[in-house]
Amino acid sequence: MTTTDIDTIALELGNKGRFSKTELRNVLEKLYPGRNENTLRWKIHDLKEKGIINHVTRGVYSLSGQKRSYLPEIPAEAKKLYKSIRQELPHAEFSVAQTGWFNEFMLHQVLRTYLVLEVEKVAAVSVFNTLSEQGKKVFLDPDRKMFDLYISHAENPIIVKPLISESPLMELDDIKIASLEKLLVDCVCDTEIYSAQYQEVDSIFKRVMEKYTVNIGRLKRYSRRRNKTEKVAALMNINSQDDGQSYI
Numbered sequence: 200m201t202t203t204d205i206d207t208i209a210l211e212l213g214n215k216g217r218f219s220k221t222e223l224r225n226v227l228e229k230l231y232p233g234r235n236e237n238t239l240r241w242k243i244h245d246l247k248e249k250g251i252i253n254h255v256t257r258g259v260y261s262l263s264g265q266k267r268s269y270l271p272e273i274p275a276e277a278k279k280l281y282k283s284i285r286q287e288l289p290h291a292e293f294s295v296a297q298t299g300w301f302n303e304f305m306l307h308q309v310l311r312t313y314l315v316l317e318v319e320k321v322a323a324v325s326v327f328n329t330l331s332e333q334g335k336k337v338f339l340d341p342d343r344k345m346f347d348l349y350i351s352h353a354e355n356p357i358i359v360k361p362l363i364s365e366s367p368l369m370e371l372d373d374i375k376i377a378s379l380e381k382l383l384v385d386c387v388c389d390t391e392i393y394s395a396q397y398q399e400v401d402s403i404f405k406r407v408m409e410k411y412t413v414n415i416g417r418l419k420r421y422s423r424r425r426n427k428t429e430k431v432a433a434l435m436n437i438n439s440q441d442d443g444q445s446y447i
Contacts, residue, residue, distance in 0.1 A: 201372055204230050205251055205270070219439070220258045249369060250412030259332040269379035269411045270371060273424055277356070281374050284326060292345055293326070294368045296377040301386065301396045304406040309395045311386060317362040317377070327359045339374075344389050358392060365424055367417045370377045380418040387434070388425045404434040 211226045213219045220243070228234070234242075246252045250268045252260045277295045290312065298310035318326045323339065330337040337357040338350055339414050350356050367378040377385065386400055388392045398404060407413065415435070422431040 200204040205268070206244070208251070209262060217259050217261045222262065223260055225253070245370075248414065248417075250414060253355070267432065269378070269406070269407075271297070273297075273323075273372060273374055273376065274314070278372070278374055280314070280330075280357070284318075284329075287329060288322055288326070291319055293322070293362060294366070294375040294377055296382065296385075298393060298396065301383065301393070301403060304403040305396065305399050306402065307395075307399065311351070312356045313392065314355070314378075315392060316357055316359050318359060322359040323359055323361050330357060330359070341391065345393050346394070348434055355374065360392075363424060365415075367421050378414075378417065378420055379407065380414055382423055383407065383413075383434075384421050384427060384431055385423075387427050387430055400434065407437065 202421050207230060208223075208226055212222065223243060227239050231242065233240065236267045243252075247254060252262055254260060267357055273295070275298060276296055281293075281295050284291075294317050296315040296317070297312060298315065300308065302308050316326065327339040335357055336355065337359055338345060338359045341350060341358060347417075350358070367377050367381045368384055369378045383404065384405065390397045413435070418431065418435065421426065422428045
């Protein structure tokens with residue numbers, strides 16, 4: 200679902216406060232004419248997952264309030280890279296992220312950023328080799344020493360690392376990227392990649408919560424996958440046993 204589609208939904212339904220599933224479907228049918236029932240049902244599910252709409256009660260929805268869904272600007276380089284890999288590996292699961300996305304939440308802006316390409320484990324080496332042959336400055340699952348010696352001084356480096364199963368991803372402009380919940384947890388876990396961001400991790404979490412809708416259930420599931428449940432819960436100031444679905 201593109202940002203233009205999301206803007207259209209907000210324009211059509213934003214003044215209603217609450218709206219029925221039928222009203223929502225009518226807007227979706229205009230945006231996606233000829234789509235079948237399963238597709239429309241998935242679009243509604245996607246809107247809920249992204250935090251764009253809230254489920255008020257059976258058959259009734261509302262747009263998210265002052266907090267917005269996180270929809271980062273995807274760099275042209277990332278789009279080009281994603282599409283080229285998709286052509287090479289049409290069935291592989293992978294996503295992109297840009298460390299610079301954290302800058303809007305940070306006091307000290309980071310000028311040197313990395314493109315992070317996460318690929319399912321069986322394809323990671325293949326993607327690394329392909330990008331290396333293209334002359335890209337690419338590094339495969341680097342450790343702290345490699346960061347200090349090479350990556351921190353490289354221009355436009357690309358980091359390839361295995362994609363953790365059940366990672367929360369989102370699709371924006373036909374590109375799969377890390378969701379906001381994944382970015383937050385990765386910031387806590389991948390301190391080599393997000394070393395500068397980790398230094399401001401408390402304020403990053405605070406500013407994210409002030410500005411954007413966060414799916415708490417998704418956040419907790421992924422933090423459990425990465426064995427950081429208590430740390431992430433403390434940063435979000437939430438009960439680690441609470442399975443609430445969104446922070447609005």
